[in-house]
Amino acid sequence: MSVARHSQLSPLQRLLQGTPGLWIVLAVAAGASYGFVQSPRSLPVRLLLIFSLLLIYFMPQKGWIKLLYGGGMLLIVLPYLGLFNPFLMELGFQIAAFATLAIGLNIVVGFAGLLDLGYVAFFAVGAYLWAFFGSQQLWHTDEAPGTFTIFATFPFPAWWFWIFLGVGVVGAAFTGVLLGFPVLRLRGDYLAIVTLGFGEVIRVMANNLDKPINLTNGPQGITPIQRPPIPSFFTSPEFLEQLGQLAGRPVGLNDLYGFFFYFMAVAILVLAIFLALRLDNSKLGRAWTAIREDDVAAVAMGVPLRRTKLAAFAIGASFSGAMGVLYAANRTFVSPETFSLTVSISILVMVILGGLGSIAGVVLGAAIVTMLNIDILQTLSLQLSSLRQGSGTIPLLGIPWASLPTQLDPARYQRLFFGLLLIVMMIFRPEGIIPSQRRRLELHEEPAQEPLAAQLEGELEPDHKLES
Amino acid sequence: MRLHRPNLLLEVLRPLGQLLVFILGASAAISAITVLTAFLIRGTRTDMDLLQITLILLPQVLIDGIVLGFMYATIALGYTMVYGVLEFINFAHGEFFMFGAFAGVEFLVWMQGQGWLPDGQGWLAYLLLAGAVGVGMLISGSISVSTERIAYRPLRGAPRLVPLISAIGVSFLLQDVMRFYQSTANGAFYRTFPTFGGFSERITLFALPLDDREITIAIQMTSIVIIVVGSVMLVGLNYLVNATRLGRAIRSVAQDRNTAYLMGVDVNRIIAVTFLIGGALGGAAGVLWSFRFTRADPYMGFFPGLKAFTAAVLGGIGSIVGAMLGGMVLGLLESFAAAYLTIFTRGAFGAEYKDIFAFAILILILIFRPSGLLGGKTTQKA
Incomplete structure (x- = not known):
């Protein structure tokens, strides 16, 4: 880990540096695991578990430590927790x-x-x-x-x-x-x-x-x-x-x-x-x-x-x-x-969301989209249908939940979320969440390096063919 | 300075003549091949006279194919125009088509609710249908322009993959937005086209005796309407692009955007107009489609969109006349495949394979003649 690398660290990564960082990550993972044992069906706890894996990936530590942490999580902790909830x-x-x-x-x-x-x-x-x-x-x-x-x-x-x-x-x-x-x-x-x-x-x-x-x-x-x-x-x-x-x-x-x-x-x-x-x-x-x-x-x-x-x-x-x-x-x-x-x-969507060409990004993208697909949206649907059974009303609107049509099931609107994700990612962050080094350079060129034509109101295609 | 004053009559007559030639040529070619095949393999079936069946079905299959061809051609124009101007495949075009269909159907359903839909034929029925097509064009056109503004324009100049992925996103988003709207508004996610105006009536032109049976040549009012509306659209577009000032601007942007910009053409406006026209044509096709198949649903745009794109490539993408030819050929091929594949193969290959047919054609064309049937010199577009 050179000094140059350290200067590029994000605030989160700076927090996870050195020995304190090791303990913080360990604490998050242990907390998530403990929470899971206590309430095996809770969605936030599952998200926290995934988040702790992400922290392990991001923490600026030696390679073998990260491997040890990640391996321990994936091969021992998660299967052990799986005993409590097969899902x-x-x-x-x-x-x-x-x-x-x-x-x-x-x-x-x-x-x-x-x-x-x-x-x-x-x-x-x-x-x-x-x-x-x-x-x-x-x-x-x-x-x-x-x-x-x-x-x-x-x-x-x-x-x-x-x-x-x-x-x-x-x-x-x-x-x-x-x-x-x-x-x-x-x-x-x-x-x-x-x-x-x-x-x-x-x-x-x-x-x-x-x-x-x-x-x-x-x-x-x-x-x-x-x-x-x-x-x-x-x-x-x-x-x-x-x-x-x-x-x-x-x-x-x-x-x-x-x-x-x-x-x-x-x-x-x-x-x-x-x-x-x-x-x-x-x-x-x-x-x-x-x-x-x-x-x-x-x-x-x-x-x-x-x-x-x-x-x-x-x-x-x-x-x-x-x-x-x-x-x-x-x-x-x-x-x-x-x-x-x-x-x-x-x-x-997984590939784009995580970052084209970036392997870590793609795995993260897969985790997010799969969670969204089979866990988050399904849980939302379940909660919505249980609300529909009850007699409450939607806050602010004052309409009773029961009057919501059953077609409005979040789990059925995957395409909506994916479509939105694709457009938003393409407009604001085409290189993905964890971009590969080359993409980042490619998509965020210094303005001075671009051909003059590209600066004419920003709409004229520069003559470089970054061909797909 | 005016270099060339277009002859109005010629600009109307020429595309009409081209259309007629395409229809007659494609119909004759494909009918000949089918009848010949039936004649050659008639020995394989003993339970029926294959040649006779083929001939009896032929007129209806031809009419269906031509009607389908007009709809594909109208959708394909949207792809071709946008591609011509931006070199970009507008993946969401099928969804503009779907929005147009819903807009038209909603308009007619609303009219029905007011009790204004006539049962019998008459000028009012045609007026209402024209109104539905107009509403469809308006809605699709506006969706198309807003999509361009929001999701495509910010990405101009980015690597080519980027706007394409954004277009896929728009396509998915629009499908579920419509589904969401229909679910909340009606409780069902599809809509049925109201029956009115006696359009389903069939007009029998004449009957030919054939051995012990006869070939009736009958045409539904629906088909006639679609053919007429389709022709008007195609001719109108041809006129717009070839004989007006706006059309000249569009062509100049398609040829060289930077130079057009330097010559004082408002490139952004022209691109928006191109999307407006393409979207509106797609919307009109959507209304006609739901008129023909009596139903609109949020996912209806996918296959017609894909096939219309195939048609555009088949004819030579970027070329308006090519889109018409490609649409006609594809419509006929599909109609023939759907009707005869089952009969010829003794049920081994059902009509479901007609979708594969379109893709096979697309792949073959891209391999052997990427510029399409009418495309000029092969540029680096494929």
Whole structure:
């Protein structure tokens, strides 16, 4: 930590410096954990928990200390708290899953500058791969949806999940190349539209491939999908009883799977972060930056355009393929509904909100959007509906809560929040919450360095092509 | 100094002639291909005479396709104009279309509430429909201009990804704003187009005998209205852009914004006007769309918007005539795919694949001819 770095610290970071900082962060984390044990269902406590993780990331301490703190939180404290409210593990799983997807998309959009609006298609490929081979769908390919019975056995044993984790990666990467080939020549907005169309094509196909051969079971989706087996040590009655004593409630197989998927998702996320960090500084990563900034100049400098773009698509897609397989196993059910455009856009919102090209930012963005999606808005909806049951009136307006129509459910207005977030971010902070160094410089150039034309009332496009 | 005085009559007749050529050419080509296919594979089905079925369906499929084509063309003009001026895909255009549809439907529903909607045909029914289209255009146009002012103008000069993402945001925001409004106002988030004026009446032109059955050529009043309104819009826009002072300013900004600025063209105003015109056309198309499919809902803009964009690219984005051609071709293709795909493939591929069709075409065009069917020299736009 040089002096120069310290001079750039924000007031919050200055507070977290040195030994006192360590204790402050520890106190916040311990307070949040204690609060969680006291009231496991409280939304503010959950937010405080996430906030303490953020503090750990931001505190200006040595790397290994932050790693120790973060690892302790993620691997010991959160699972322990999850014993009291299994929803925490579900939340953790979803955040980690979407963070992995966001990191994958970040490679395509943030690193290589190729705007992909159909990213969920790769997720769908992974999910449907395990859904097809991990369920009994293989036996029903010549039957219409809804007409067949469920057998006791499966064509593939459950441990094949591990193999399909790899198959999902390869399958999604292959799909990425497949999409990449025809759109290699496209740039910017055209690419966006084509990828959007591609995402819709995958969804329409999932919806309609129940005939002539029933591959996806149509809109009804595929269920049940097998979950990977858990080692018998964990499923033994003694172990479950011990866990139950710790939690103060009976712990069953479903709780165990909650922990299992949480750890799996965190493991994949950590791997993804590691890979993305390494890639960013690699030769390939620099080639991506080069084609993002100016592909003509990049080609002139000897960057193989075709291979570099395809690599971005394939690597970005592979992350979401792995997550797709895991997601299918976690839900034991997939249907085309899960892979709508809204999901693609919300992953994009995560990337934009956190900061294009910035890995820490993208993970934070994923945490915020996922919390908003499955926790904050849902909690608001619940509270609103309980208010609607009561006889109170809206403060200031004097209208009784009960007269609010049920359609005004905050959980149904995700698009409103996402849309607003996108516009506001683009206008006021296009580089995101935790910007990558390069973006910050790019989007906040010194006025003196800009071409004169840009200063004419600020509306004329300067002649630089910071091409998407 | 006036270099060129446009001939008013010519400016009206030329686009009309072009439209007619496009419709006839595209219809003839696609009908020929379909009938030929039916003839070639008629042996694969024993339960019905494939050729006969094809011929019986053909007139209706053609009319549906042309009507759809007019609507796509009208929406596509909004994309094409904005792209021509700003080189920017206005992602939220589908939502302007949706707002127009709702405005028109709300206007008619309000009229219905007043008891002013006639049941039978007559000049009043046409007047009211024209009023609905006008209201739709007004609302969409204003939404379009305000969007440009609030969400796009501050981002001009930023990297190209930035306004595009903002446009996606606007699109999502507008969908849910409308849903919110409809939910609070009506309790349901969609609206049904009121039935009035006897527009659903069919006029049978003539019938042709074919073996033991006959081909009836009938056209719904709705279709005629849409075709007429669509033609007026297209011709009017063509006139505006090619033969007026404002149109010249628009073209100059599209060609070179900086030079136009130096020549005294108020660039910001022209861009706002472009959004106004594009949005208004989208709104008109929205009213016609809900008139045709008798329903307006907050998410209706997505697919028509995407397909109209495809149409604009197909014809050559930035070109008004191209948008008309692209819309017509796409409308016909989709109508044919929806009608014949199921019959030809024995139900293996349903009409649902018509959406995939549009995207496949888009991708193929972008690969092989990024400048579109009528686009001039290929610039670095793709």
